[in-house]
Amino acid sequence: MALINKESVKKRMGTRLAANGVAKFLFILATLFSLLVLGVLIYRILSEGLPYLSLDFITNFASRMPERAGIWAALLGTIWVMAVTAPVSFILGVGTAIYLEEYAKKNAFTKFVQINISNLAGVPSIVFGLLGLTIFVRLLGLGSSVLAGGLTMSLLILPVIVVASQEAIRTVPREIREASFGMGATKWQTIRRIVFPAALPGILTGTILALSRAVGETAPLLVLGALAYVAFVPENIFSQFTVLPIQLYNWTSRPQEEFHMIAASGIIILLIILLIMNSIAVLIRNKFHKRF
Amino acid sequence: MDITINKQMVQKNEKEKDFTPVFKINNLNLWYGQDHALKDIKFDIPEKQVTAIIGPSGCGKSTFIKTLNRMVEMVPIVRMSGEIVYREKNIFDPKYGVEELRTQVGMVFQKPNPFPKSIYENVAYGPRIHGIKNKKVLDEVVEKSLRGAAIWDEVKDRLHENAYGLSGGQQQRLCIARCLAIEPDVILMDEPTSALDPISTLKVEELVQELKKDYSIVIVTHNMQQAARISDRTAFFLNGEVVEYTDTSTLFSNPSDKRTEDYITGRFG
Numbered sequence: 143m144a145l146i147n148k149e150s151v152k153k154r155m156g157t158r159l160a161a162n163g164v165a166k167f168l169f170i171l172a173t174l175f176s177l178l179v180l181g182v183l184i185y186r187i188l189s190e191g192l193p194y195l196s197l198d199f200i201t202n203f204a205s206r207m208p209e210r211a212g213i214w215a216a217l218l219g220t221i222w223v224m225a226v227t228a229p230v231s232f233i234l235g236v237g238t239a240i241y242l243e244e245y246a247k248k249n250a251f252t253k254f255v256q257i258n259i260s261n262l263a264g265v266p267s268i269v270f271g272l273l274g275l276t277i278f279v280r281l282l283g284l285g286s287s288v289l290a291g292g293l294t295m296s297l298l299i300l301p302v303i304v305v306a307s308q309e310a311i312r313t314v315p316r317e318i319r320e321a322s323f324g325m326g327a328t329k330w331q332t333i334r335r336i337v338f339p340a341a342l343p344g345i346l347t348g349t350i351l352a353l354s355r356a357v358g359e360t361a362p363l364l365v366l367g368a369l370a371y372v373a374f375v376p377e378n379i380f381s382q383f384t385v386l387p388i389q390l391y392n393w394t395s396r397p398q399e400e401f402h403m404i405a406a407s408g409i410i411i412l413l414i415i416l417l418i419m420n421s422i423a424v425l426i427r428n429k430f431h432k433r434f
Numbered sequence: 435m436d437i438t439i440n441k442q443m444v445q446k447n448e449k450e451k452d453f454t455p456v457f458k459i460n461n462l463n464l465w466y467g468q469d470h471a472l473k474d475i476k477f478d479i480p481e482k483q484v485t486a487i488i489g490p491s492g493c494g495k496s497t498f499i500k501t502l503n504r505m506v507e508m509v510p511i512v513r514m515s516g517e518i519v520y521r522e523k524n525i526f527d528p529k530y531g532v533e534e535l536r537t538q539v540g541m542v543f544q545k546p547n548p549f550p551k552s553i554y555e556n557v558a559y560g561p562r563i564h565g566i567k568n569k570k571v572l573d574e575v576v577e578k579s580l581r582g583a584a585i586w587d588e589v590k591d592r593l594h595e596n597a598y599g600l601s602g603g604q605q606q607r608l609c610i611a612r613c614l615a616i617e618p619d620v621i622l623m624d625e626p627t628s629a630l631d632p633i634s635t636l637k638v639e640e641l642v643q644e645l646k647k648d649y650s651i652v653i654v655t656h657n658m659q660q661a662a663r664i665s666d667r668t669a670f671f672l673n674g675e676v677v678e679y680t681d682t683s684t685l686f687s688n689p690s691d692k693r694t695e696d697y698i699t700g701r702f703g
Contacts, residue, residue, distance in 0.1 A: 248510075317547035321609070324505060325616050326537035327563045335563070340550055 187413075191406030199407055203373045204389065208400035213408050215372040216389035219288070220357060220415075222376045223385055226292025227299070227356055232349055234296065235303030239345075242304070243311040244333055263301035270298040271362030279366055286367035289379040294362050299352040306348020310341040343430035350423040354416050360387040386412050453480035456620055456650045457502060462516035464497060464674075466509065471497050473674045475516070484646050486665030486682065487654045490702065494674040495654045496544075499622050502652065503539040504532050521619070537564065540618035544625045546605035548597035548612070553580075553589050556597050556608055560616035575615050583611035584641050603634025610641065621645065623653040627660065639664050658698055662686050670694045 202212025238259075246252040274294030284290040314337050322332040363385055371392070372384040386408060393405035455478035464472035471494050479485050487495040500506035501518065504525060518525050525535050548556050557576045566572060576593070580586040585607040589600070597608055606626060613621055623642070627635040642651060642664050655661050661668050662682060669679040670691075678685060678694045689695045696702055 315547075317543065317545060318549055320505065320508070320543065321547045321549065321612070322559070322563075323508070324503065324536055324541040324543070325560045325563065325613070326533045326535075327559075328533055331563045335559070336549060 187406045187409050190403050191408075191410045194404045194407040195410060199404070200411065204371055204392075208398060208404055211393075211401070211404055213386065213389055213411060215375055216384050216386045216408070217411065218375040219368075219372065219383035220385045222288045222379070222381075222383060223292045223295060223363075224353060224357065226289060226379060227295040228349075228353055230293060231296040231299050231303055231352070235300050235349070236307050236345055238300075238304045239307030239311060240333060240338075243308050244329065244337070259301050259304050263305060266361075267298055267359050268361040268365060270294055271365030273297065274362060274366050284380070286369070286382055287380045288376050288383050291363050291366055291368055291383060291385075292379070294366060295356045295359065298359065298362060299356050302352040302355070303345075303349050306352070307341070307345045310344025310348065311337060313344065314340045343426050347423045347427045350419050350426075354419040354423075357385075357415060357419070358387055358412065360385075360391055363388060364391075386415075453478075453483065455479060456481045456521065457652075458519040460517045460519065462498075462501065462518060463514065464494075464501060464506070465513045466497075467511045471674050472501070475676055477669060477676055477679045479650065479652060480667060481650050482646060482648070483666040484642060484651045484653060484664055486661035486668045487652065487671060488656070488658055488661045488668060488697075489671035490697065491656065493671040495671045496624055498671065499624050499652055499654045502620070502622055503536050503541055505536075505541065507532075537616055538618055539620045539622060540613035540616055541622045541624065542606070542610050542613055542626045545629050546602055546609050548600075548605050548608055551597065552594045553597050553600070553608060554593040557612050557615045560612060564616065579611040579615040580608075582614045582645070583607045584637065584644070585611060601634070603630050603637060606630060606634065606638060607641065610638070610645075614645075618649065620650045620652065623651065625654050625656060628656065635660075658686075670697060672697070 199212045200217065201214050202210060203215050204213075205211040242252060242256065246255075271294060274290060274297065278284045278290035278293050279286060282290075284293075318336055318340070319332055322336045323329075327335070368388055369382055369384050372382065374381075376383045390405050390408045390412070393401040393408065396402075457479040459475050459477055459479070462472055462475040463470070475498065487499060489495045497506055501514065502520075502525075506512055506514075514526070520535065520539065523530050549559060551559070554576055557579050558572045561572055561575050566575070577586065577590075580589060585604060588604060589608070592599075597605065600608060606629070610621075610626075627638050630638065639660065642653065645651060646666075653661075653665065665682045667680065668682045668685045670677045670685065670689075670693075672693055678689060678691045680690075685694065686698055689698060
């Protein structure tokens, strides 16, 4: 009569509960492992770098002598490059996302474009460096300038910004677009007054996270010919420059132990910059979080 | 046999009508891809009355109301034939822009859909997109519209709070206010109370009675009692066709078609 044998259910109960416990343990283990690695990394960097960290370290230029070396040129170089990258990648990325989501007909061509954008996000950054070298440095004759570096970085993070913005735009419910169209609003009015403001927090979060990826990139700028030793700050977008990761790379590849220590100090500065950028992203996400 | 009777009835109804039409629908056909959703729809919608569209799920009533302001065209695979004449103008005429049409023919949707903005900005949205910038005019429009939608007293002290803080019923009345703010000629309502509780539903129904003094209203409802309570004329849709269209009292007390009778007595649907 009974399809379920109560006895065997009872017998299997122990095994099921045990498997439940094991699964939980494995997932905790996985989390702990990455936390441990991160902890070791931070401990090492702090213990090596903190003693060398001072205001002088931030405001000095690079030097042959470790005790006088600083990251001023690299810090300002990074800021200059970001000042080019941020607006260029934001405008082009959000523009592309709006076109693809709101205007483009869903056909084979847009599907092809879409797939390629997603693929571009996975292309190694050095490839973008080679592209920048060919187009911006050589073809357009910009040289190893802040402008060439910033534009190359824009190319690198554009796919990420496009995809993040598209996702943000897609979360704006169809109902409120319909409400706008239903009142005689044009497509542009609907995008400008309804869709864009509602999607903006998501777009900004994606953009800032993409920018913080660009802050940490070395390879494309090395290929472009960004300098490793710079004893001046960029004066305009056509100046030569270096950035923090390149300076760090340069220091860690030197034989003297002291340079490794000041590299750790530089990493602390870089981490602080990244932390600040990510916090801004989280703040924007929380402050403007919309529930639909 | 049935069909001939229907034709006679329709002709009889045509003779009965003594109203100014705001919409004249002529042989309207609509397809979603291969699916023939509306078949040879032909009837007139009166001015300053409430016209209810009833029928079972999937009969095309929502599709129909969305053709009246051409919202249905947001579905990419839609094809249409026939004509809808709004105040002597064919709304499918390429020279007659959808934006112009929708300024005259406002819509209230099934689910309350306020913008993620303040109550004030929700109502001011319509006037703003039509180019009104004067703060004083906007203030007046907002108050008049909110009063018109019978929600002014509930929200007058928190006009600048987010509209999402309102209850579902208040949100729907806010959406009606938002619609009034563009001073439309016709208001289309697509099951406006289906997401609301009974008390909010009652308020919206009372509001519809108020509004018909100044506006022509077309309301889709799956609730027959609601249609009987608030409408002057009722069209019964079935499988994309208009089975019967006449005075609401006649349709409910003395339906001329067997299918209408079966539906309103609850035998299907």
